[in-house]
Amino acid sequence: MGEPINDVALAHFLLTGGLLFVLGMIGFLIRRNLIIMFLCTELMFQGVAVTLVAFSKFHLDVSGQTFVIFVLTIAAAEAALALGLVVLLFRSKHTLDAEAWGELNG
């Protein structure tokens, strides 16, 4: 796997990953369009993937990169599920605005 990356490079990668993750989380909390919200969770997953790869290179341990492959697989499965659910919702109420959904209330 070549040379390990040094502390400074690791910090840069971790910052990138952390930034992606936090951006995704903020977007998830403030945006109300279902597709955008889903893309935000994808952004969070990609932030995790960057973090995992950086750590994998830092420790010279291949299992982190294996983990990323599985994370991507799950992300793909979730994408399929999300789009299916969004289409289902769009058919019954022609909007993607999360605010329009309020059937369930105590």
Next chain:
Amino acid sequence: MSNLMVDKVATLWPEMVMLAGAVACLMTGLSSQASRRRTVVWIAAATLVIAGIIAAAGTAQATSGVGLAGMAKFIKVAVAAVGLLLLMLNTSSTSQEGVALMRDTPELGGEFFAFFLCSLTGVMLTAGADDLVWLFLALELTSLPTYVMVAMGRQKLEARESAVKYFFLGAMSAALFLYGFALLYGAAGSTQLADIHQYALDNPHDGLLMFGLVLAVVGICFKIAAVPMHFYAADVYQGAASPVTAFLAFVPKSAGFLALLLMLGIVGWPLPQPIAWLIAAIAVATMTVGNVLGLVQSNVKRVLAYSSIAHSGYMLLGVLIGPPGSAPGSGNSATSAIGNGVAAVLFYLLAYGFSTIAAFAVLACLRVENDEAQTYNDLAGLMQRRPALAAVMVVAALSLLGLPPMVGFLGKIYLFGSALTQGYVVLVVIAVLNSAISAGYYLPIAASCIFSKPMRDVQTIEAPGRQAGAVLAAILAVVLGFGGGKLVSSANDAGRVVKQKHADKVSQVDQEKQFTSQ
């Protein structure tokens, strides 16, 4: 190494059977003949029985340190058994009128039961996890099918809305605990839980590790419906079809608690101060929020959702205590499960599972004006119409409340008793006060079944599977309350192995004997 791999695969026979059964259900569901399509339920049932028998006959897995190896067997058998009960709830009506009554509930196809089995497989895999990658995949295998089941189980706008809510928050929480896993990996340089445990022992004040652990715990709180990730529960439980709601109340919660035990096993018990405070705070907030909000609901499904939240709070006490021998003065005798927090959690999961399944089963049997029965008024006067179902509902409510002789009482004794032996007096007082508050909504459920006059035109679905499931769950809730000793001692054995670092041959043979003698 390869030998280790073979050993590991050899413990996975129940899961392999479950997955094969899921594929068989999927294929049979595609058949063009309706009579063949209707056999999927039986295929699913046979799969669960076979997987349960294989799991019960299998040997306890050799433990590598922090894994739940000893628990895995107990969990797998329990999951197969409860899975059968849940399967009965998901059977549809056999009569024409029943089918007409359940217009919003589609005929569940092979894919529903395939997802059903996949999700249960996820819990089994969680119990055997010894690696972060494995644990992540097992948790996702548990969760992903449930999102689809919520959307498929009921053809109503509410079900779709709750499925979307459940999915989006689930994906967010998955990302949260995944980021925690990434940080744990980054700190320790290995995805093996045993290695991370070793690293945590060597570096008890590693900030990265602690931060990762906190993120993982908060993310997993979604699965057990604990504060701060609890707010979805009421909406999702209300929107999903009652049989699916029963599934949601038991299956993801079990996986979540197993994952939580695995995660905290990394730092070991007694937990380091900050983590212990975190868990205690979550426990108190969860039980209080659940019970107080439960009081103001008028929809029984929402009440049961808040009760599910509250029960997670109680169970977190057991998680806080951990396995025996972790603190001085803990009860370590072979017969008593008091003092063994892990065993208390395992037993309580089953106790709660049977009680809540009984309650949802009753709701699943009743219909009001083309909708599910779900308010107090719908239940009113059930005693005069359907005494058996009313009795089941009363048993379920009293068991959830924790009155003797129901199983919920026994579960609470073990949980609170264990917490007392470890000196968590304040927490136990809060938990008991909370149980008292919960009487404020469990007793009205029971009372409206018995004393109220019938208010609405409630019809019963002729679905033998559902009624049998309701009665069976209630019987189990009572019988286990009287004779749960055996289950407790096997839960105790299961909980004990978790701590055992290097199982030497002698004690392993000993455990084998204990397992076979039961």
